[in-house]
Amino acid sequence: MLGKMTEQILHRGPDDFGFHVHGPVGLGFRRLSIIDLEGGHQPLSNEDQTIWIAFNGEIYNYKELREDLLVKGHVFATDSDTEVIVHLYEEYGVNCANKLRGMFAFLIWDSKQQRLYGARDPFGIKPFYYIQTDRRFAFASEIKSLLQIPEYDASVDEQSFLNYLTFQYVPDPMTMFKDIVKVPAAHYFVIENDVMQVERYWHAEFKPDETKDLSYFVEGIRDVMRDSVKAHLVSDVPRGAFLSSGIDSSSIVALVKEIEDVRTYTVGFDCGKYNEADFARETANYIGTKHEDLTITSEMFWTNLPRLIWHQDDPVADPAAIALYFVAKIASEHITVVLSGEGADEIFGGYNIYHEPESLKLFQYIPPSVKSTLAEVASMLPDGTKGKSFLQRGAKSVEERFYGNAFIFNETDKRNLSTLEERFFQYYRKPSDITQSIYGRVKSYDDVTKMQYLDLHTWLPGDILMKADKMTMANSLELRVPFLDKKVFEFAATIPTKYRIHNGTTKYALREAMKQILPEPVANRKKLGFPVPTRDWLRGNLYEPIKELIICSDTEHLLNKNEVLQLLEIHKSGKADMSRKIWTIVVFMLWHRIFIEKQDEFIPQGRKREYSFSYYYRKHKFLNSGGYH
Structure with a gap:
């Protein structure tokens, strides 16, 4: 065995x-x-x-x-x-x-x-x-x-399946396998x-130090990140770094370059608005790296998807996983260890959604009874009505409205979509149960820090790190993440919220710290990550194969296929963007075909070392x- x-x-x-x-x-x-x-x-x-x-x-x-x-x-x-x-x-x-x-x-x-x-x-x-x-x-x-x-x-764990439909991954400690x-x-x-x-x-405890000014944190970030990058370079094999268009990976690459020459890698897509390879190439030229990139087509994406879902083990409906797989593939031809920028958003405050507490601040002064009335009025407005979402979210506390960086299907949606018996919905551990148990540990934190804390304990291990490990290991490549170092976190946790999110800028203290070693356009560039054009592909080249997958999928005991096909048609018509919902279901159906129906078999392939x-x-x-x- x-x-x-x-x-x-x-x-x-x-x-x-x-x-x-x-x-x-x-x-x-x-x-x-x-x-x-x-x-x-x-x-x-x-x-x-x-x-x-x-x-x-x-x-x-x-x-x-x-x-x-x-x-x-x-x-x-x-x-x-x-x-x-x-x-x-x-x-x-x-x-x-x-x-x-x-x-x-x-x-x-x-x-x-x-x-x-x-x-x-x-x-x-x-x-x-x-x-x-x-x-x-x-x-x-x-x-x-x-x-x-x-x-x-x-077999499928039904509770995990229902939570996956909300989070686009299965939250710890459960998996999709019973x-x-x-x-x-x-x-x-x-x-x-x-x-x-x-x-x-x-x-993980956030302990903001309000007695220090910005310059203290800017200098401290540079020091602790230099120390972490140096520690993460320890190896007896060739190493390099992933390089996207944003500050996270660019900072890692610049700090590595201070120590040694570095090879960098990125990918883009054959849709111009989703191709950040040009930005990465500019950054590589500025820092002075030996750089390689690859353009991914929809055909490459779809052809490789089943194997990548096999490598994931659990379904993770994050399209960026495919980009990680291909960037790891080109990197593994030259190096064995790669440094990457995962974790910076969670500990330094980098996601755009972290602006929300500031934008909803006025609701703090509205009595609860009035907020409740506003929420009822908003719920009666047609979908797409300007201001509806703003009123609905403002009427709720952060604990009620924020479930992490992904929130795909709500409970009503899931009842309409799933064919599971009602008893599963009555007794399963719901997404709100999962998040409330985490929020309960940090009742004294401000709203931004609560959101970071939740992402640190759900989104980060469940999505970001899961796909990072599995997609690099699929190519026998070891990924290291210098931002996710205990020393880095312990310092970042002392940064006040006003220096994490400042004047509409995320990761403000980190950006200020990196301006010394990066050009200003890179230090201030908005977060893109590895954007994937699934929205367009679902209306184009991938429409027919995905429709066929839905029809042939042996998942009627879990999903109402007519509802799924309706989502696909709504998206194709352009009436609404259903790409994230469709992709969540598509990834699950492929996972089910591979691991439960056992229709696809993959021979393990290994090329290097770990x-x-x-x-x-x-x-x-x-x-x-x-x-x-």
């Missing part, structure tokens, strides 16, 4: 593989070699082979930790960051995860204590899935490894005596002399 599990993630680690089986435990491992190319073989143990680890990720402060552990008497056999975690666990036990600076998902088997211990990094950069069956606990870097477990039969769960970011778990306990080890793992822990009551399977 371990062999089948690791075969599924060959793309994550085609350089090396290894297994360790002892008693109730079996570990399988695929490696993409980054640090200590000769000595980093896994699974790896301590000196007396009583503690074994399988580790996916990179630890950027491992050299400092290693020196401290050497002073304490620990003996190392390799120069790898993996071995540092083993000895850190020996020294600090389950508290060791909080000492790590990096991205990680790891498992440690302590044979003396008969304890399984695992942890995921603070922001959820690296994926980590598990399942508990009657026979075993099993863990993996990707869900497709867990699908190889003999007693598991994949009984398969994510280890949440910033959490560790311990399994002893067949009982699993999950605990949070790190909290740390990833598959793991199972057989419950003691099922042990027998037959070994493991």
